[in-house]
Amino acid sequence: MGSYSSTEEETLDDFGESGVDDLVVSLYQMDLDRTLFLLRSYLRLRLQKIEKYMMHISKSEDLLSRLSQQEQRFAKSCTEMMEKHLEQSVLSKLPYGYDSVTRQSLSSTEDDMGIPFDLIIIPEPQLDTFVFCKTKSDVGAFQLDDIGEEVVDLVADDLYVLRYKSIKGLVESGQIDLI
Amino acid sequence: MAGQSDPHLSIFSPSEVEFVAEDEIVEIVPNIRMEALNMICGDFGPFFPQIASKVPLWLAVALKKRGKCTIRTPDWMTIDSDCLIAYLSVLLLYIFMVLDAERESPKEFQPLPFHYIEISKLLFDHARDDISDAYLVRSLIEDIRDVRFHKVETGLETISGRTHAVKLKNLSAMEVNIVRPFMVRTLQAFYKHDSPQMIQQADNTGSRPTPVTDRGPRRDLRRR
Numbered sequence: 173m174g175s176y177s178s179t180e181e182e183t184l185d186d187f188g189e190s191g192v193d194d195l196v197v198s199l200y201q202m203d204l205d206r207t208l209f210l211l212r213s214y215l216r217l218r219l220q221k222i223e224k225y226m227m228h229i230s231k232s233e234d235l236l237s238r239l240s241q242q243e244q245r246f247a248k249s250c251t252e253m254m255e256k257h258l259e260q261s262v263l264s265k266l267p268y269g270y271d272s273v274t275r276q277s278l279s280s281t282e283d284d285m286g287i288p289f290d291l292i293i294i295p296e297p298q299l300d301t302f303v304f305c306k307t308k309s310d311v312g313a314f315q316l317d318d319i320g321e322e323v324v325d326l327v328a329d330d331l332y333v334l335r336y337k338s339i340k341g342l343v344e345s346g347q348i349d350l351i
Numbered sequence: 352m353a354g355q356s357d358p359h360l361s362i363f364s365p366s367e368v369e370f371v372a373e374d375e376i377v378e379i380v381p382n383i384r385m386e387a388l389n390m391i392c393g394d395f396g397p398f399f400p401q402i403a404s405k406v407p408l409w410l411a412v413a414l415k416k417r418g419k420c421t422i423r424t425p426d427w428m429t430i431d432s433d434c435l436i437a438y439l440s441v442l443l444l445y446i447f448m449v450l451d452a453e454r455e456s457p458k459e460f461q462p463l464p465f466h467y468i469e470i471s472k473l474l475f476d477h478a479r480d481d482i483s484d485a486y487l488v489r490s491l492i493e494d495i496r497d498v499r500f501h502k503v504e505t506g507l508e509t510i511s512g513r514t515h516a517v518k519l520k521n522l523s524a525m526e527v528n529i530v531r532p533f534m535v536r537t538l539q540a541f542y543k544h545d546s547p548q549m550i551q552q553a554d555n556t557g558s559r560p561t562p563v564t565d566r567g568p569r570r571d572l573r574r575r
Binding site: 317 | 367370373385386388390391392409410413414417419515516517518519520521522524527531534535538539542
């Protein structure tokens with residue numbers, strides 16, 4: 173990405189020198205600026221997400237593999253810094269058993285329903301939330317929950333508000349676009 | 352409501368939506384000769400005087416600002432010229448038809464381009480002189496916008512605890528953006544309080560601490 177836009181920039185410089193029409197140069201410059209703006213917003217958004225869910229991401233190999241090398245480095249150093257900070261400011265002053273970054277307390281690893289407490293401390297993306305999406309092709313009757321109570325008929329090129337969790341597969345296979 | 356309170360992750364600003372709309376293709380009639388442009392976003396041209404050519408909206412506006420072209424008004428923004436004289440009585444205009452149809456059907460949205468608000472705004476700002484009957488078209492588009500938005504608002508009232516999916520055929524980008532925060536939070540709140548787990552918790556209040564209130568509802572509990 174970086175190398176592509178810098179080649180474009182060099183081409184623009186060449187244009188300026190070789191006396192190509194100013195209008196054309198300025199149009200190419202606008203095209204380049206728009207592309208860079210888009211790429212920067214995209215990267216910034218990814219970094220925001222990493223910062224928010226760094227603990228969650230660094231726990232899972234699958235999620236880590238979706239990041240670029242630079243992003244992985246960022247996530248790692250971010251997590252380390254956060255852990256160090258929590259350790260120094262609070263955790264080191266707490267009694268034994270309550271001094272873990274990822275766990276509320278050592279003795280109660282699970283609540284009485286068998287759900288581990290770790291989940292509560294580490295911020296995770298909320299996949300249960302609702303999203304706006306547009307279908308690309310006909311999907312047909314689609315089941316939203318596990319037990320088949322909620323079924324929607326997804327028609328091509330229509331706009332829906334659905335729970336992300338239930339359409340995750342469709343998003344990943346490219347049948348539906350988030351908007 | 353953790354995860355939703357951060358506005359940066361889920362909401363676009365109106366100018367960002369406009370940025371996206373600037374990639375929509377419009378037709379221009381250049382008044383200069385220009386070589387083809389091979390851009391990152393695609394190849395356009397070559398351009399010859401008086402011969403129409405298709406370019407993205409941002410390029411059209413840039414050329415228009417420099418006085419190098421006129422922008423052809425998209426079909427959906429035109430008023431049929433044959434009936435121009437009688438336009439107030441006969442209403443045979445495309446845009447009039449949209450407005451009429453919009454008022455007739457209270458639940459549905461009429462098909463309009465996904466970015467109709469942004470495109471019309473950009474064209475009115477930069478290419479006003481290329482639009483015939485600009486004043487009338489502008490007030491009609493504003494009317495359409497109001498009628499449609501009223502529908503969105505009435506639609507919001509029908510959301511209830513049993514709403515697991517909402518279908519919004521033909522809703523446009525800007526309308527989506529405006530309604531997104533309300534819609535998502537409403538659905539989310541209903542979904543959360545409707546979940547069997549929440550109901551069960553309300554039954555035996557006090558018998559057990561509830562450390563999981565801010566976690567997503569777990570549908571699988573319903574099987575019992």
